[in-house]
Amino acid sequence: MTAPADPLIAEAAALIGDPTRARMLGVLMDGRARTAKELASLAGVSAPTASGHVAKMTAAGLVSVATQGRHRYVRLAGAEVAELIERLMIFASVARPAVRPRTPAEAAFRKARTCYDHLAGRLAVELVAALVARDLLRRGHDGFEPTLAGERWFRARGVDVARARCSPRAFARCCLDWSERRDHLAGALGAALLAALIDGGVLARRKDERTLDVTTIGRRFFAEEVGLPDLGALERPGVLA
Amino acid sequence: MTAPADPLIAEAAALIGDPTRARMLGVLMDGRARTAKELASLAGVSAPTASGHVAKMTAAGLVSVATQGRHRYVRLAGAEVAELIERLMIFASVARPAVRPRTPAEAAFRKARTCYDHLAGRLAVELVAALVARDLLRRGHDGFEPTLAGERWFRARGVDVARARCSPRAFARCCLDWSERRDHLAGALGAALLAALIDGGVLARRKDERTLDVTTIGRRFFAEEVGLPDLGALERPGVLA
DNA sequence: CCGATCCTTCGGCGGCGGCCGAAGCGTCGC
DNA sequence: GCGACGCTTCGGCCGCCGCCGAAGGATCGG
Incomplete structure (x- = not known):
């Protein structure tokens, strides 16, 4: 068998591999939570685009989202x-x-x-x-x-x-x-x-x-x-x- | 400034993010050198496809290639x-x-x-x-x-x-x-x-x-x-x- | 030399995925 | 309630990239 997790690492890497998502993750590397809108502007994309990226990264466990009122705060999912x-x-x-x-x-x-x-x-x-x-x-x-x-x-x-x-x-x-x-x-x-x-x-x-x-x-x-x-x-x- | 290397990490991650390349890298994780053909069959793709992948990964510094006669041996570029x-x-x-x-x-x-x-x-x-x-x-x-x-x-x-x-x-x-x-x-x-x-x-x-x-x-x-x-x-x- | 083997480049096909604008839903402030 | 605001979903466009078959070096064995 090859490494048991090959498809999984490919999935994670592919997510990080998009320049826009990489920029977002770079921003989040300071450990602070950001609203989706902040992320969009810091990454230089429109709100819908950023929203899609956040959804994907959340599903993959790269970031976690906390809803507070009408804001959704995004942060890195963990130290890993x-x-x-x-x-x-x-x-x-x-x-x-x-x-x-x-x-x-x-x-x-x-x-x-x-x-x-x-x-x-x-x-x-x-x-x-x-x-x-x-x-x-x-x-x-x-x-x-x-x-x-x-x-x-x-x-x-x-x-x-x-x-x-x-x-x-x-x-x-x-x-x-x-x-x-x-x-x-x-x-x-x-x-x-x-x-x-x-x-x-x-x-x-x-x-x-x-x-x-x-x-x-x-x-x-x-x-x-x-x-x-x-x-x-x-x-x-x-x-x- | 955001992390200075954001585009670079995206490039590397995008390379690993392709399932076929991930499979190849998984194979190479044993540290052994493989010929391009071996890699192709282990990854389940044709020789031309594998060749293209190897070229990209070499350019990015993920793997290194040693030519020996008509064989080209591929291995991980390093411990990093x-x-x-x-x-x-x-x-x-x-x-x-x-x-x-x-x-x-x-x-x-x-x-x-x-x-x-x-x-x-x-x-x-x-x-x-x-x-x-x-x-x-x-x-x-x-x-x-x-x-x-x-x-x-x-x-x-x-x-x-x-x-x-x-x-x-x-x-x-x-x-x-x-x-x-x-x-x-x-x-x-x-x-x-x-x-x-x-x-x-x-x-x-x-x-x-x-x-x-x-x-x-x-x-x-x-x-x-x-x-x-x-x-x-x-x-x-x-x-x- | 000549075929066999390994590998590459090329061309074309097909699909995935990022991007945006418009529209819809929920929440807050007045 | 009624806008304003934040966010998401939807639809459509477009470009990138992985894939293969065919063809073109390169190298070895005889």
């Missing part, structure tokens, strides 16, 4: 979808090494962005490395596991570790970073951490984008509480000390 | 492709939980198979777990790292650890297993281990399939040298002790 799309980006960057010059927007995107509901980019990778170096986080059975000191560190920053731990989804998975090719923190703990960082004014979302900005508060935070003093260096290629 | 397809299988199994009864063929496939050039399936994740439990393998910076005793263990089984380490590709990555949702050993070390196990008669490939069979030699090997006595249990769902 986000990881799948991240994989596609990784493949694309390997298959077609970027020739074009790196724009400032792309540099910022590589530095810090959301990956579904957690932090990604060089900042995310360096953050994990720093936590591991301080023995606040360890690589465990599957994914990560905070140490006792680490649990305190997370709690002090407003992350409800206990709540994350009993979440139905994986607690602290590792997720391969598209731009860095190194693991960052995903799972319930990763999501809670990103929420806390945004809530604490450390990171700021942009409208309609996945890119995240480090605030003034954030620069102090990463310098003093994580040990990453020179965030500017994160935008430049190369290995950080 | 295999990991991408594995992700698609993971998504598919989450989105459409298998309703159909589990066939013997599928049970064997879940138990042991190739994932591109390394071992996957329940046997693979249990093998990694056993090596970690014996402190022969540890989770490291990115992926795995054998301990000193582990290096000896690998070498004694015919794995050239030093050679794998200076291979251009990643040394010992972790790769998320489709059926088990746990990591198994990939990268140059994983590839070398699979090669050594097949060479040593522990595992046997099937013709035209990814499924691997554990030989009589293999049952002794896993019982005595790994500490997995009851391989039959691997075919049954549930957690092994």
Whole structure:
């Protein structure tokens, strides 16, 4: 037998393979829910067209829809979808090494962005490395596991570790970073951490984008509480000390 | 800006999204090189059709082609492709939980198979777990790292650890297993281990399939040298002790 | 050399699917 | 209630792409 799921993977891939749907999924990769109309305009198609796409993607389990009044909010169906799309980006960057010059927007995107509901980019990778170096986080059975000191560190920053731990989804998975090719923190703990960082004014979302900005508060935070003093260096290629 | 690579991921996904190409890629997931004609017959299409598909996938970097005399051997372009397809299988199994009864063929496939050039399936994740439990393998910076005793263990089984380490590709990555949702050993070390196990008669490939069979030699090997006595249990769902 | 084998290119056919405008349905605000 | 708004369904158009058979290199065996 060949792989048992061949037709299924073809179906999913074909859905992602349409440029318009790919654009929609790219928009949804920030983890936010969008109304069908927003998606239509962000993807550059008419409302009926977008509606059809959403219906197909819903049926296939790529996105989920929540009806609220006369609005229908669309979001990625789950972490598996986000990881799948991240994989596609990784493949694309390997298959077609970027020739074009790196724009400032792309540099910022590589530095810090959301990956579904957690932090990604060089900042995310360096953050994990720093936590591991301080023995606040360890690589465990599957994914990560905070140490006792680490649990305190997370709690002090407003992350409800206990709540994350009993979440139905994986607690602290590792997720391969598209731009860095190194693991960052995903799972319930990763999501809670990103929420806390945004809530604490450390990171700021942009409208309609996945890119995240480090605030003034954030620069102090990463310098003093994580040990990453020179965030500017994160935008430049190369290995950080 | 939306994700910078949206059109690129759409292109790759669209290629995988064709059922015939998906079937071809599924065949190639065993890591073996196939002639165009073999691919055509395994995918159930005529030679010209297969040729066109191969040309497109080559241009996109999904497969690579090596000309040898009048044969053209097609293989997956690299580990990124295999990991991408594995992700698609993971998504598919989450989105459409298998309703159909589990066939013997599928049970064997879940138990042991190739994932591109390394071992996957329940046997693979249990093998990694056993090596970690014996402190022969540890989770490291990115992926795995054998301990000193582990290096000896690998070498004694015919794995050239030093050679794998200076291979251009990643040394010992972790790769998320489709059926088990746990990591198994990939990268140059994983590839070398699979090669050594097949060479040593522990595992046997099937013709035209990814499924691997554990030989009589293999049952002794896993019982005595790994500490997995009851391989039959691997075919049954549930957690092994 | 000459047939056999492998593979490709070409031309033409057919169908799937994305796209839009118009029209229909449900929900909210006044 | 009655518009306004968000969304969906419907119908029709159009282009893309997968498919095959036939024909044209390319390479091997004798």
